[in-house]
Amino acid sequence: MTENVIASPARTRAILAAHGVMPKKSLGQNFLVDRRVLERIVAAAELDRETAVLEIGPGVGALTEFLARAAGKVVAVELDRRLLPVLAETLAPYPHVHVVHGDFLELDLPAFFAEHFAGWTKRAVVANLPYYVTTPILFKLIEARDEVPLCVLMVQKEVAARLAAQPGTKDYGALTIAVQFYAEVDYVMTVPKHAFVPRPQVDSAVVRIRRRPAPLAAVPDERLFFRVVRAAFSQRRKTILNNLAHNLEKGGSRAAARALLEASGIDPARRAETLSIAEFARLTQRLHEWTTR
Ligand SMILES: C[S@@+](CC[C@H](N)C(=O)[O-])C[C@H]1O[C@@H](n2cnc3c(N)ncnc32)[C@H](O)[C@@H]1O
Numbered sequence: 430m431t432e433n434v435i436a437s438p439a440r441t442r443a444i445l446a447a448h449g450v451m452p453k454k455s456l457g458q459n460f461l462v463d464r465r466v467l468e469r470i471v472a473a474a475e476l477d478r479e480t481a482v483l484e485i486g487p488g489v490g491a492l493t494e495f496l497a498r499a500a501g502k503v504v505a506v507e508l509d510r511r512l513l514p515v516l517a518e519t520l521a522p523y524p525h526v527h528v529v530h531g532d533f534l535e536l537d538l539p540a541f542f543a544e545h546f547a548g549w550t551k552r553a554v555v556a557n558l559p560y561y562v563t564t565p566i567l568f569k570l571i572e573a574r575d576e577v578p579l580c581v582l583m584v585q586k587e588v589a590a591r592l593a594a595q596p597g598t599k600d601y602g603a604l605t606i607a608v609q610f611y612a613e614v615d616y617v618m619t620v621p622k623h624a625f626v627p628r629p630q631v632d633s634a635v636v637r638i639r640r641r642p643a644p645l646a647a648v649p650d651e652r653l654f655f656r657v658v659r660a661a662f663s664q665r666r667k668t669i670l671n672n673l674a675h676n677l678e679k680g681g682s683r684a685a686a687r688a689l690l691e692a693s694g695i696d697p698a699r700r701a702e703t704l705s706i707a708e709f710a711r712l713t714q715r716l717h718e719w720t721t722r
Contacts, residue, residue, distance in 0.1 A: 435519050436491035438462045441626050444489050448515050452627055456509055457559025460488045461583075463624035466635070467495040473617045473637045474553045474581040476500040481549035483542075483577075485533045485556035485566065488512065490519040492557055497523035500553075504545045506533050534565055538573040552576065557583040560629070567592075567608065570638075574611050580638040581617070589616055589634035601702045603662045607655065610645050610706055612638045646710035649717040657713050661701035669704065670697035677716075689715055 433440065441460050445452065452458035461467060470492065476482065476499035487493040487505035489512065496503045503526045507516065513530055520526045527545070546552055554577050558566055563584055570580055584592070587600075592608050593616040594600035608614060617635040622628040648654040660676035661669050674686040690697045693712045695704065704712075 434464060434491075435489060435494050436462050436464050436467055438626050441489055441491065444515060444519060448511070450511050450515065453509065455561070457486070457561050458488065458509070459557075459625040459627060459629040461491045461557050461624060462626050463620075466618070466620050466624050467492060469618055470555060470557075470581055470583070470635055471495050471499050473615075473635065474499075474555050474579065476553065477551070479549075480551040480553055481546045483546075483552070483554045485554065486559050487516055487520075487528065488557070490516050492555065493520055493526060494523070496555055497526045501525065502546075502549060503527070504529060506531055506536065508532050534562060534569060538569065538576060542573075542576045546576075552578060554580040555582075556580075560585050560631075563588055564604070567604075571607060571611060574640050578640045581635060582638065583620065583633050583635050586619060586632040586634045589636045592636050592638070596705050597703050599702070602665075603655075603658050606658050606706055606709065608638060610654075612640050614638050645706050648710045648713045650713070653717055654709065654713040657716065658701075658709055661704070661709070665700070665702065667700070668698050669695065669701050672701060689719065 435441065435444065441462050452460070474482070476496065478501040480500050481502040482496050482500045484493055484496060484503060484505040487507050493503060493505050497520070505526065506529045507513065508531065510530060513528065516528045520528065554570060570577055590600040591602060591604050593614045594605045615637040617637055620633040620635060622632060657677065661672050663672050663676045670683070670686055670690060673689065674683040677686065687697050689712065693708070693715045695708055695712060
Protein backbone atom coordinates (compact mmCIF):
# COMPACT_ATOMS: atom_id res chain seq x y z
CA MET A 430 0.00 0.00 0.00
CA THR A 431 1.71 3.17 -1.07
CA GLU A 432 -1.22 5.57 -1.24
CA ASN A 433 -2.53 7.80 1.52
CA VAL A 434 -3.49 5.24 4.19
CA ILE A 435 -4.97 6.21 7.57
CA ALA A 436 -1.91 4.84 9.38
CA SER A 437 0.55 7.70 9.38
CA PRO A 438 1.22 10.12 12.23
CA ALA A 439 0.27 13.14 10.10
CA ARG A 440 -2.97 11.68 8.74
CA THR A 441 -4.09 10.32 12.12
CA ARG A 442 -3.49 13.71 13.77
CA ALA A 443 -5.31 15.45 10.93
CA ILE A 444 -8.33 13.12 11.20
CA LEU A 445 -8.53 13.62 14.97
CA ALA A 446 -8.19 17.41 14.63
CA ALA A 447 -10.81 17.62 11.87
CA HIS A 448 -13.32 15.83 14.13
CA GLY A 449 -12.26 17.62 17.32
CA VAL A 450 -11.43 14.32 19.03
CA MET A 451 -8.80 14.24 21.80
CA PRO A 452 -7.57 10.67 22.43
CA LYS A 453 -8.74 9.35 25.81
CA LYS A 454 -6.16 7.61 27.93
CA SER A 455 -8.95 6.06 30.00
CA LEU A 456 -10.12 4.15 26.90
CA GLY A 457 -6.62 2.99 25.96
CA GLN A 458 -6.62 5.15 22.82
CA ASN A 459 -3.18 4.76 21.27
CA PHE A 460 -3.60 4.65 17.52
CA LEU A 461 -1.25 2.61 15.32
CA VAL A 462 0.61 4.69 12.76
CA ASP A 463 3.24 2.23 11.55
CA ARG A 464 2.32 0.57 8.30
CA ARG A 465 5.02 -2.11 8.68
CA VAL A 466 3.47 -3.28 11.94
CA LEU A 467 0.01 -3.36 10.34
CA GLU A 468 1.32 -5.49 7.49
CA ARG A 469 2.83 -7.98 9.97
CA ILE A 470 -0.47 -8.17 11.90
CA VAL A 471 -2.45 -8.88 8.74
CA ALA A 472 0.09 -11.51 7.60
CA ALA A 473 -0.04 -13.21 11.01
CA ALA A 474 -3.83 -13.43 10.77
CA GLU A 475 -3.56 -15.35 7.46
CA LEU A 476 -6.49 -13.46 5.98
CA ASP A 477 -8.14 -14.07 2.64
CA ARG A 478 -11.47 -13.18 1.04
CA GLU A 479 -13.13 -16.23 2.63
CA THR A 480 -12.29 -14.99 6.12
CA ALA A 481 -14.48 -12.78 8.31
CA VAL A 482 -12.76 -10.69 10.97
CA LEU A 483 -13.99 -9.25 14.23
CA GLU A 484 -11.96 -6.23 15.30
CA ILE A 485 -12.13 -4.93 18.87
CA GLY A 486 -11.73 -1.13 19.07
CA PRO A 487 -11.14 0.22 15.53
CA GLY A 488 -10.18 3.71 16.76
CA VAL A 489 -9.87 5.88 13.65
CA GLY A 490 -9.71 2.81 11.39
CA ALA A 491 -5.96 2.32 10.77
CA LEU A 492 -5.98 -1.44 11.36
CA THR A 493 -9.52 -1.81 10.03
CA GLU A 494 -8.40 -0.49 6.66
CA PHE A 495 -5.63 -3.09 6.38
CA LEU A 496 -8.05 -5.84 7.47
CA ALA A 497 -10.62 -4.66 4.91
CA ARG A 498 -8.07 -4.94 2.10
CA ALA A 499 -7.30 -8.57 2.96
CA ALA A 500 -10.49 -10.11 4.40
CA GLY A 501 -13.96 -10.85 3.01
CA LYS A 502 -15.82 -9.11 5.83
CA VAL A 503 -14.87 -7.00 8.84
CA VAL A 504 -17.07 -6.19 11.82
CA ALA A 505 -15.50 -3.67 14.20
CA VAL A 506 -16.85 -2.95 17.69
CA GLU A 507 -16.02 0.52 19.06
CA LEU A 508 -17.04 1.81 22.47
CA ASP A 509 -16.28 5.52 21.97
CA ARG A 510 -19.26 7.21 20.34
CA ARG A 511 -17.08 10.16 19.25
CA LEU A 512 -15.26 7.87 16.80
CA LEU A 513 -18.37 6.75 14.90
CA PRO A 514 -18.47 9.75 12.50
CA VAL A 515 -14.69 9.43 12.08
CA LEU A 516 -15.01 5.77 11.09
CA ALA A 517 -17.96 6.51 8.79
CA GLU A 518 -15.63 8.83 6.89
CA THR A 519 -12.33 6.91 6.96
CA LEU A 520 -13.88 3.53 6.13
CA ALA A 521 -16.31 4.79 3.49
CA PRO A 522 -14.28 3.14 0.68
CA TYR A 523 -14.85 -0.31 2.26
CA PRO A 524 -18.52 -1.40 2.05
CA HIS A 525 -17.75 -4.84 3.52
CA VAL A 526 -16.75 -3.20 6.84
CA HIS A 527 -19.49 -2.85 9.41
CA VAL A 528 -18.93 -0.74 12.55
CA VAL A 529 -20.94 -1.60 15.68
CA HIS A 530 -21.16 0.84 18.58
CA GLY A 531 -20.79 -0.97 21.91
CA ASP A 532 -18.67 -2.41 24.68
CA PHE A 533 -16.96 -5.61 23.56
CA LEU A 534 -17.11 -6.91 27.14
CA GLU A 535 -20.90 -6.63 27.13
CA LEU A 536 -21.39 -8.60 23.91
CA ASP A 537 -23.09 -11.96 23.83
CA LEU A 538 -20.42 -13.40 21.53
CA PRO A 539 -22.21 -16.56 20.31
CA ALA A 540 -25.26 -14.40 19.39
CA PHE A 541 -22.98 -11.77 17.83
CA PHE A 542 -21.21 -14.34 15.65
CA ALA A 543 -24.54 -15.90 14.66
CA GLU A 544 -25.81 -12.46 13.62
CA HIS A 545 -22.75 -11.20 11.74
CA PHE A 546 -20.74 -14.23 10.69
CA ALA A 547 -23.34 -16.86 9.78
CA GLY A 548 -22.00 -18.79 6.79
CA TRP A 549 -18.44 -17.57 7.39
CA THR A 550 -16.54 -20.65 8.52
CA LYS A 551 -13.11 -18.99 8.44
CA ARG A 552 -12.99 -16.42 11.23
CA ALA A 553 -10.44 -14.42 13.14
CA VAL A 554 -10.35 -11.81 15.87
CA VAL A 555 -7.75 -9.12 15.25
CA ALA A 556 -7.19 -6.15 17.54
CA ASN A 557 -4.85 -3.58 18.93
CA LEU A 558 -6.33 -3.98 22.38
CA PRO A 559 -7.25 -1.24 24.82
CA TYR A 560 -4.77 -2.29 27.52
CA TYR A 561 -6.94 -1.36 30.52
CA VAL A 562 -9.21 -4.33 29.72
CA THR A 563 -6.70 -6.83 28.30
CA THR A 564 -7.34 -9.61 30.82
CA PRO A 565 -11.17 -9.57 30.71
CA ILE A 566 -11.02 -9.49 26.90
CA LEU A 567 -8.63 -12.48 26.85
CA PHE A 568 -10.92 -14.44 29.16
CA LYS A 569 -13.97 -13.57 27.07
CA LEU A 570 -12.16 -14.82 23.95
CA ILE A 571 -11.13 -18.04 25.71
CA GLU A 572 -14.74 -18.62 26.71
CA ALA A 573 -15.88 -18.08 23.12
CA ARG A 574 -13.15 -20.36 21.70
CA ASP A 575 -15.69 -22.48 19.79
CA GLU A 576 -16.39 -19.42 17.64
CA VAL A 577 -12.84 -18.12 17.31
CA PRO A 578 -10.09 -20.34 15.91
CA LEU A 579 -7.49 -17.56 15.57
CA CYS A 580 -6.73 -14.30 17.36
CA VAL A 581 -3.96 -11.85 16.53
CA LEU A 582 -3.67 -9.29 19.29
CA MET A 583 -1.51 -6.32 20.19
CA VAL A 584 -0.97 -6.35 23.93
CA GLN A 585 1.52 -4.92 26.42
CA LYS A 586 4.90 -6.56 25.91
CA GLU A 587 4.83 -8.01 29.45
CA VAL A 588 1.46 -9.63 28.78
CA ALA A 589 2.73 -11.08 25.49
CA ALA A 590 5.68 -12.60 27.36
CA ARG A 591 3.29 -14.18 29.88
CA LEU A 592 1.03 -15.56 27.15
CA ALA A 593 3.91 -17.17 25.24
CA ALA A 594 5.95 -18.28 28.30
CA GLN A 595 7.49 -21.71 28.85
CA PRO A 596 7.61 -23.52 32.23
CA GLY A 597 10.56 -22.60 34.41
CA THR A 598 10.56 -18.91 33.46
CA LYS A 599 9.44 -15.89 35.47
CA ASP A 600 6.66 -15.09 32.99
CA TYR A 601 5.00 -18.52 33.24
CA GLY A 602 1.87 -18.40 35.38
CA ALA A 603 -1.90 -18.87 35.63
CA LEU A 604 -2.57 -16.63 32.60
CA THR A 605 -0.09 -18.64 30.48
CA ILE A 606 -1.84 -21.87 31.38
CA ALA A 607 -5.36 -20.44 30.91
CA VAL A 608 -4.49 -19.64 27.29
CA GLN A 609 -2.02 -22.40 26.39
CA PHE A 610 -4.36 -25.10 27.68
CA TYR A 611 -6.65 -24.31 24.73
CA ALA A 612 -4.37 -22.58 22.24
CA GLU A 613 -0.90 -22.34 20.77
CA VAL A 614 0.68 -18.94 21.28
CA ASP A 615 3.28 -17.39 18.94
CA TYR A 616 5.13 -14.21 19.81
CA VAL A 617 4.96 -12.35 16.47
CA MET A 618 6.87 -9.11 17.10
CA THR A 619 7.80 -6.43 19.59
CA VAL A 620 6.30 -3.02 18.81
CA PRO A 621 8.01 0.13 20.11
CA LYS A 622 6.11 3.08 21.62
CA HIS A 623 6.74 5.28 18.59
CA ALA A 624 4.48 3.09 16.42
CA PHE A 625 1.51 4.82 18.11
CA VAL A 626 -0.09 8.27 18.34
CA PRO A 627 -0.21 9.25 21.16
CA ARG A 628 2.69 7.17 22.46
CA PRO A 629 1.79 4.71 25.23
CA GLN A 630 3.92 4.43 28.38
CA VAL A 631 4.84 0.81 27.72
CA ASP A 632 6.25 -1.24 24.86
CA SER A 633 3.86 -3.56 23.06
CA ALA A 634 3.93 -6.86 21.23
CA VAL A 635 1.79 -8.81 18.80
CA VAL A 636 0.83 -12.40 19.62
CA ARG A 637 -1.01 -15.01 17.60
CA ILE A 638 -3.30 -17.34 19.55
CA ARG A 639 -4.40 -20.39 17.57
CA ARG A 640 -6.99 -22.72 19.10
CA ARG A 641 -5.82 -26.32 19.49
CA PRO A 642 -7.98 -29.12 18.04
CA ALA A 643 -8.41 -30.30 21.66
CA PRO A 644 -7.13 -29.02 25.03
CA LEU A 645 -3.44 -29.73 25.62
CA ALA A 646 -4.11 -32.31 28.32
CA ALA A 647 -7.07 -34.49 29.26
CA VAL A 648 -8.61 -33.54 32.62
CA PRO A 649 -11.73 -34.96 34.25
CA ASP A 650 -13.02 -31.49 35.22
CA GLU A 651 -11.69 -28.25 33.70
CA ARG A 652 -12.97 -26.09 36.59
CA LEU A 653 -11.05 -28.25 39.03
CA PHE A 654 -7.93 -28.00 36.81
CA PHE A 655 -8.05 -24.20 36.91
CA ARG A 656 -8.70 -24.21 40.68
CA VAL A 657 -5.55 -26.30 41.12
CA VAL A 658 -3.57 -23.91 38.87
CA ARG A 659 -4.79 -20.80 40.71
CA ALA A 660 -4.07 -22.36 44.10
CA ALA A 661 -0.59 -23.47 42.98
CA PHE A 662 0.35 -19.94 41.85
CA SER A 663 -1.25 -18.03 44.72
CA GLN A 664 2.16 -17.14 46.18
CA ARG A 665 4.91 -17.51 43.63
CA ARG A 666 7.76 -17.68 46.11
CA LYS A 667 6.27 -20.59 48.01
CA THR A 668 6.60 -24.26 47.16
CA ILE A 669 3.72 -26.04 45.50
CA LEU A 670 3.22 -27.97 48.75
CA ASN A 671 2.69 -24.78 50.77
CA ASN A 672 0.40 -23.26 48.17
CA LEU A 673 -1.78 -26.34 47.78
CA ALA A 674 -1.92 -26.94 51.54
CA HIS A 675 -3.11 -23.38 52.18
CA ASN A 676 -5.24 -22.62 49.18
CA LEU A 677 -6.73 -25.68 47.58
CA GLU A 678 -9.11 -27.18 50.12
CA LYS A 679 -10.38 -25.22 53.09
CA GLY A 680 -9.25 -27.19 56.12
CA GLY A 681 -7.14 -29.47 53.89
CA SER A 682 -4.03 -30.66 55.63
CA ARG A 683 -0.39 -30.39 54.69
CA ALA A 684 -0.12 -34.17 54.88
CA ALA A 685 -2.96 -34.57 52.35
CA ALA A 686 -1.35 -32.05 49.98
CA ARG A 687 1.98 -33.88 50.26
CA ALA A 688 0.32 -37.24 49.59
CA LEU A 689 -1.49 -35.80 46.57
CA LEU A 690 1.75 -34.42 45.09
CA GLU A 691 3.66 -37.63 45.71
CA ALA A 692 0.89 -39.75 44.19
CA SER A 693 1.12 -37.48 41.12
CA GLY A 694 4.89 -37.94 40.85
CA ILE A 695 5.60 -34.28 41.67
CA ASP A 696 8.28 -33.24 44.16
CA PRO A 697 6.46 -31.19 46.86
CA ALA A 698 9.48 -28.84 47.10
CA ARG A 699 9.04 -27.60 43.52
CA ARG A 700 7.47 -24.24 42.66
CA ALA A 701 4.38 -23.98 40.50
CA GLU A 702 6.26 -22.15 37.75
CA THR A 703 8.28 -25.31 37.03
CA LEU A 704 5.24 -27.53 36.41
CA SER A 705 4.15 -28.30 32.85
CA ILE A 706 0.47 -28.26 31.87
CA ALA A 707 0.63 -32.09 31.69
CA GLU A 708 1.79 -32.18 35.33
CA PHE A 709 -1.05 -29.88 36.44
CA ALA A 710 -3.40 -32.21 34.58
CA ARG A 711 -2.00 -35.24 36.45
CA LEU A 712 -2.46 -33.46 39.75
CA THR A 713 -6.07 -32.65 38.84
CA GLN A 714 -6.68 -36.28 37.82
CA ARG A 715 -5.46 -37.58 41.21
CA LEU A 716 -7.38 -34.95 43.16
CA HIS A 717 -10.53 -35.77 41.23
CA GLU A 718 -10.10 -39.50 41.96
CA TRP A 719 -9.56 -38.80 45.65
CA THR A 720 -12.50 -36.44 46.05
CA THR A 721 -15.00 -38.52 44.08
CA ARG A 722 -14.25 -42.00 45.40
C1 LIG B 1 -5.36 0.84 21.33
S1 LIG B 1 -6.74 1.60 20.53
C2 LIG B 1 -6.65 0.82 18.95
C3 LIG B 1 -7.28 1.64 17.84
C4 LIG B 1 -7.05 1.10 16.42
N1 LIG B 1 -7.49 -0.25 16.26
C5 LIG B 1 -5.59 1.22 16.03
O1 LIG B 1 -4.93 0.16 15.99
O2 LIG B 1 -5.11 2.30 15.80
C6 LIG B 1 -8.09 0.78 21.36
C7 LIG B 1 -9.49 1.11 20.87
O3 LIG B 1 -10.43 0.36 21.62
C8 LIG B 1 -11.55 1.18 21.97
N2 LIG B 1 -12.15 0.58 23.17
C9 LIG B 1 -11.79 0.77 24.46
N3 LIG B 1 -12.53 -0.01 25.27
C10 LIG B 1 -13.37 -0.71 24.48
C11 LIG B 1 -14.39 -1.69 24.73
N4 LIG B 1 -14.66 -2.09 25.98
N5 LIG B 1 -15.08 -2.19 23.68
C12 LIG B 1 -14.80 -1.79 22.41
N6 LIG B 1 -13.84 -0.88 22.11
C13 LIG B 1 -13.14 -0.36 23.13
C14 LIG B 1 -10.94 2.54 22.18
O4 LIG B 1 -11.90 3.57 22.09
C15 LIG B 1 -9.91 2.56 21.04
O5 LIG B 1 -10.49 3.03 19.85
